[in-house]
Amino acid sequence: MTAGLLDGWERHEYCYLTTVGRVTGRPHTIEIWFVAHEGRAWLLTEPDGRTDWVRNLRREPRVRLRGGDAEADAAAVVVELPPDAPIRRALAARYRHTDAGLDAWAAGALAVRVTPVG
Secondary structure (H helix, E strand, O other): OOOOOEEEEEHHOOOOEEEEEOOOOOEEEEEOHHHHHHHHHEEEOOOOOOOHHHHHHHHHEEEEEEOOOEEEEEEOOOOOOOOOOHHHHHHHHHHHHHOOOOOHHHOOEEEEEEOOOO
């Protein structure tokens, strides 16, 4: 794992995740909310998992993760978490200033763990 990659990332509102397009094979980058925990980035998305980026990483879990000027190759995986998992609560709390209804959304969202490698 890339030691310390996520240190200080809390100062960034977003991270950027690049997946490989499952049809085109081209890079597909998204800007997304995240929470950093124990050297990994955690992302939440719609519960049905039908977003392009999730479908891409399910086909090819090797991704690129960027926050500010720091970036690294990473491995992404969908993870089952209980609705009251600390990661879910942390992400909702971090972005509550944008939407007061995030607690309910976060409790049912699909969780993705991104682990820097290298």
